[in-house]
Amino acid sequence: MSLKKFNLRDLIADAADLLRQAGIEDSRREARFLAAWALQIDLTALLTRDVMSEDAAKRFQQAVDRRRMREPMALITGRTGFWTLDLAVSPATLVPRGDSETLIEALLEARPERQSRLRILDLGTGTGCLLLAALAEYPNAFGVGVDLSADAAVLASRNAAGNGLRERSAFLCGHWADALQGRFDVVLSNPPYIETDVISSLMPEVRIFEPASALDGGTDGLDAYRLLIGALGRLLTDDGLAIFELGQGQDEDVARLALDMELRVRGVRKDLGGIGRALLIERTAGPAVEFK
Structure with a gap:
């Protein structure tokens, strides 16, 4: 996948479409989550962003490519929540x-x-x-x-x-x-x-x-x-x-x-x-x- 744009809204839309084509349900939510992860911010802060830097866009692109191959989200980010814990996976x-x-x-x-x-x-x-x-x-x-x-x-x-x-x-x-x-x-x-x-x-x-x-x-x-x-x-x-x-x-x-x-x-x-x-x-x- 090639993500040449750095407008955040466009990047998320493109990623969501690719994830949907890969058979992933709620692809828009997953694309937003990966964008927030790539930017190292939470989903709330994502609402205030308009653009993504080149480094973050590359990180986002790689994550989306891995998710398109159906790799679990937690393995891509390296972490997951369980009960009250934050765990490495x-x-x-x-x-x-x-x-x-x-x-x-x-x-x-x-x-x-x-x-x-x-x-x-x-x-x-x-x-x-x-x-x-x-x-x-x-x-x-x-x-x-x-x-x-x-x-x-x-x-x-x-x-x-x-x-x-x-x-x-x-x-x-x-x-x-x-x-x-x-x-x-x-x-x-x-x-x-x-x-x-x-x-x-x-x-x-x-x-x-x-x-x-x-x-x-x-x-x-x-x-x-x-x-x-x-x-x-x-x-x-x-x-x-x-x-x-x-x-x-x-x-x-x-x-x-x-x-x-x-x-x-x-x-x-x-x-x-x-x-x-x-x-x-x-x-x-x-x-x-x-x-x-």
């Missing part, structure tokens, strides 16, 4: 999504005492978004995040520092909880849960640009849950709580895995779209209870 991890905030909402409702000295474990931590969001809400808690990717563990550690949470967190490279000793009050995880044969049909932003290891849940999408639930007996304290993110329609299958291990299913919390997104499991055996 990279191709080593999934881009945090708003649906995952359902796990934090569920945790806050299930453990309302914010001053609790919780020990929190986040398995498959990625950017560290779940663990860091939990630590931000529980100022006396300490957490450990584990990821198979060394690059992801380094990124999560950097995000902890950037959000003032370095002293209360540690990030390790490992295969789930294989190398861990001790028990935790809370275990969080957003594991890979997409069926292997579905991955090829995902939107390009996910299929092409996000790590397959963080997506592929095996033939039925449940491989990671089998491993995680099998480890809860040794990972959770007596009154410990695990919260797992779910894919659409997986709540009953994953709940059954927990019940088969004689764990107690506290319930499922739905996301804003009405999908059962967060499954709550307790170490104490017993009947499932209703949870919104």
Whole structure:
């Protein structure tokens, strides 16, 4: 793409048209967001600008070209928001999504005492978004995040520092909880849960640009849950709580895995779209209870 004009309104209009042709919904909004990013201003300040410098226009052009190829916006800008956090992102991890905030909402409702000295474990931590969001809400808690990717563990550690949470967190490279000793009050995880044969049909932003290891849940999408639930007996304290993110329609299958291990299913919390997104499991055996 060649953007020869430097009139900001024209640049945004041209970019929006190119993004629309690439199949991107709300292309005008995305073009404005990228223009603001290129200018290093917010969207409100964009309203007061009429022109873009040559350097900013080049930066804008490159960003639009990347977005036309369906690269996620967060990977282009290198950052995204999650809960109350500002996080760096990279191709080593999934881009945090708003649906995952359902796990934090569920945790806050299930453990309302914010001053609790919780020990929190986040398995498959990625950017560290779940663990860091939990630590931000529980100022006396300490957490450990584990990821198979060394690059992801380094990124999560950097995000902890950037959000003032370095002293209360540690990030390790490992295969789930294989190398861990001790028990935790809370275990969080957003594991890979997409069926292997579905991955090829995902939107390009996910299929092409996000790590397959963080997506592929095996033939039925449940491989990671089998491993995680099998480890809860040794990972959770007596009154410990695990919260797992779910894919659409997986709540009953994953709940059954927990019940088969004689764990107690506290319930499922739905996301804003009405999908059962967060499954709550307790170490104490017993009947499932209703949870919104």
